[in-house]
Amino acid sequence: MTQEDSPQEMQHIPRHVAIIMDGNGRWAKARGLPRVAGHRAGTENLRTIIRASAKLGIEYLTLYAFSTENWSRPRAEVEGLMRILSDVIDREMDELNKEGARLMHIGHLDGLSKTLQKKVREAIELTQENNRITIVLAFNYGGRDEIVHAIKGMLRDKISPEDVDAELVSQYMFTRDIPDPDLVIRTSGELRTSNFLTWQTVYSEWAFPKVYWPDFGEEHLIEAIKDYNSRERRFGGLEEE
Numbered sequence: 045m046t047q048e049d050s051p052q053e054m055q056h057i058p059r060h061v062a063i064i065m066d067g068n069g070r071w072a073k074a075r076g077l078p079r080v081a082g083h084r085a086g087t088e089n090l091r092t093i094i095r096a097s098a099k100l101g102i103e104y105l106t107l108y109a110f111s112t113e114n115w116s117r118p119r120a121e122v123e124g125l126m127r128i129l130s131d132v133i134d135r136e137m138d139e140l141n142k143e144g145a146r147l148m149h150i151g152h153l154d155g156l157s158k159t160l161q162k163k164v165r166e167a168i169e170l171t172q173e174n175n176r177i178t179i180v181l182a183f184n185y186g187g188r189d190e191i192v193h194a195i196k197g198m199l200r201d202k203i204s205p206e207d208v209d210a211e212l213v214s215q216y217m218f219t220r221d222i223p224d225p226d227l228v229i230r231t232s233g234e235l236r237t238s239n240f241l242t243w244q245t246v247y248s249e250w251a252f253p254k255v256y257w258p259d260f261g262e263e264h265l266i267e268a269i270k271d272y273n274s275r276e277r278r279f280g281g282l283e284e285e
Contacts (some may be wrong), residue, residue, distance in 0.1 A: 053101075056273050058226035061265075062106035062180075062248070063242060064240055067232030067256030080124035085258035087128050091136065094145065096262035098177040100269065104118040105179050106150075108240050112186035115155065120139055122185060130160050131181065137167045144176030150218035151185030182224060187242030190218055194243075227272045229265075249275055 065086055072082030074097035090107070097105045110125060164183075195215035198208065209252050212219060220226070223248045224244040230236070237245070251268040253260065 054269060054273055057101045058269065058272055060104035060106070060223050060225045060227075060243070061074045061102050061269075062108070062225040062228045062241060063093070064108045064228070064230040064238060065257040065260075066230055066234055066238075068258060069233065071256040071258045077186070079103060079121055080128075081123075081268070082256075082258060083125055084128055087132055089258050090132065092105075092261060093265060094096070094140070094177070094179060095143070096265050098143070098145070100265070103177060104225075105177060106182060106225065106241070107179065108185070108220075108238075110151075110183045110185070111239060112151070112184060112189050113239065126156065126160060132209065133163045133167050133215070137170060139173050140179070141174065142151075144174045146171045146174040146176075146178045148178055148180045150182050150190075150222075152182055153184065155184055180219075180223070182240070185218070185240075187237075187239045189218060191243060216244060224248065226277075227251065227268065229253065229268050231255055231260045231264075249277065 068082035068086040069079040070082070071085060074077050075081075094105060108127070114125070115122060140147070140278050147170075149164055149168060153164060156164070164181075194213055197216045198212075201256055203212070219241070225241060225248045227250075228237075228241070228245055228248045229251045230238075231253055235252055241248075251271060253264050253268060255264055
C-alpha cells in the first residue's frame, strides 16, 4: 500500500464491507484443478483480506461463505466445504483472537455436523470480547430465508401490524446487532446479488472487480474503497447542489 493509498489519505473508510467471495470454481478450472481446490485457495486468501481490512480501519467484514442454495451442489463439494470450514477454525482462530478479531455467524447452523456446530460456537465465544474487527460469517445463509425467519419471529411474538416498520423488521434479522453494509464487493465480475443481505443492502454501494476470489488481494480491496470514496451516497435523496 502506498502512502497515497493509506487510510489517512482516504476520506471515508466504509465501516462495514461485505464480500461475495465468487470465482473459486472457475479459478480452479482455469488451472485444471478440482473445484474444492479453488475453495481451499479462496480460504487461504481470507487471512490476507481480514488483516488488510483491520489495517484499513474497517470495523465489520461480512463474508458470504455458503448459501442456503449451496446444499444443491455435488455432495463431494459440499463435504469439502465443510472440511475447509473446520480446518480454518482449527488453524486460524487462535491467531485471529490474538489479533483482536471477533467472529459472528449469520444464517443457520442446521445441517452442519454436531462437531462443526460446536467448533463454530466455541470460536464465537472465544472471540466475543474482541473489538478490533468483527468478522461476520454468512454460512448456510440466504437473504430471502432471513426475511422469512424475521416474519415468523414477529408472528410468534404476536406483533401488531400497526407496529411493524423498517426499524422493527431490522430487529428480527440475523444482523440486528450489525450496521448495514456501506460497500458490497462481488469478486469474479459477475453482476448478481445472489440472495445476499437482501434487506440490508438497499442503499449499499456495490463493486464488481473482475478478479476471482483466490486472487483478490489488498490492492483490489483498496481500489474498491477508493472507488467507494468517489461516489455520493444519497440514500434515496437528491444530489446536493
